[in-house]
Each structure stands twice: as C-alpha cells, then as structure tokens.
Amino acid sequence: MSTDTDRRTAFITGLRDLAAFLEANPELPAPKASTLxxxxxxxxxxxxxxxxxxxxxxxxxxGIDADFLPYGHYVTTLSFGPVRYEATAILADARARHDALMSYHGCVTPDTNQTTAA
Known part of the structure; x- marks a missing residue:
C-alpha cells in the first residue's frame, strides 16, 4: 500500500532522475514553454x-493569486525559473459550471459537410 510519504519520495526521485537525464543528454531539447x-x-x-x-x-x-478567483480557482504559485509549483483548489461553483457544460458533451455534432465557396 502506497503512502503519501512513498508518493512524495517517488515524485522527488523522478524529478531528480529527469533533471540528471536531461543534463547527461544535452542533445535532447528542453521544453520551450514553462513546466507546471x-x-x-x-x-x-x-x-x-x-x-x-x-x-x-x-x-x-x-499569496493567493487573485487573477484566478473569478474562475473559482483558489491558487498559489512558486516559480523556479521556467518550472512552477502550483497548488489549486477548484471551488464548488466552478466544478458545477464545468459539470453543466460537460453534460452537453456528445450531444452536439458539428456539420462535417464542407462546401467550398466559388
């Protein structure tokens, strides 16, 4: 049975292993965008x-990032260069809005008959 400590240790080990692998293989590209x-x-x-x-x-x-509050996300972040640690709580209203939106999933089919304008 996995514990929180086991998962934490495995995560940290994985991050270190990835960093060592990238450092040992400079021909491999690093992500162009930041990593979250x-x-x-x-x-x-x-x-x-x-x-x-x-x-x-x-x-x-x-602190708490106020930019995300209107969307129902309660977020704090800490950046390490292009790598960012984020802790996010998605609040009940935001989850309910998402569930309502997703209730339409599969109900609407786009028209795939395309005509070319002459």
Whole structure:
C-alpha cells in the first residue's frame, strides 16, 4: 500500500532522475514553454480546500493569486525559473459550471459537410 510519504519520495526521485537525464543528454531539447507541477487538495468543502491552499501558501511564502478567483480557482504559485509549483483548489461553483457544460458533451455534432465557396 502506497503512502503519501512513498508518493512524495517517488515524485522527488523522478524529478531528480529527469533533471540528471536531461543534463547527461544535452542533445535532447528542453521544453520551450514553462513546466507546471500542480497539487490539488482532496475534494472537501470550499473552506477546507482554501485552508489547505492557505497553509501551502504560508509554507511557500506566497499569496493567493487573485487573477484566478473569478474562475473559482483558489491558487498559489512558486516559480523556479521556467518550472512552477502550483497548488489549486477548484471551488464548488466552478466544478458545477464545468459539470453543466460537460453534460452537453456528445450531444452536439458539428456539420462535417464542407462546401467550398466559388
């Protein structure tokens, strides 16, 4: 049975192994875009998930990113050059909006008959 400590250790080992592999193989390209590592707390009440993100923000010495609040995402980030650690709680209203949108999935089929304008 895997524990949180086992998963954490495996994740850190994987990151180190990737960095060592890239360093040992300079002919391999590195990503052009930034790399995001995201932690999502377990689903709970909005208050409990926000408290978890607040706890992580305090450990990181970061604040809550207000840009994401209108979308129902409670986020803190810490950047290491082009690599960013992010902890995100997706709040109940945002999950409900997403579920409503996805309820239409497969119900609408685009017209695939294309005509060329003359």
């Amino acid at each position: 590592v995201t932690y999502f707390p377990d689903h709970a009440t909005d208050a409990e998930m926000c408290a978890e993100i607040d706890r992580i923000a305090a450990l990181c010495g970061t």
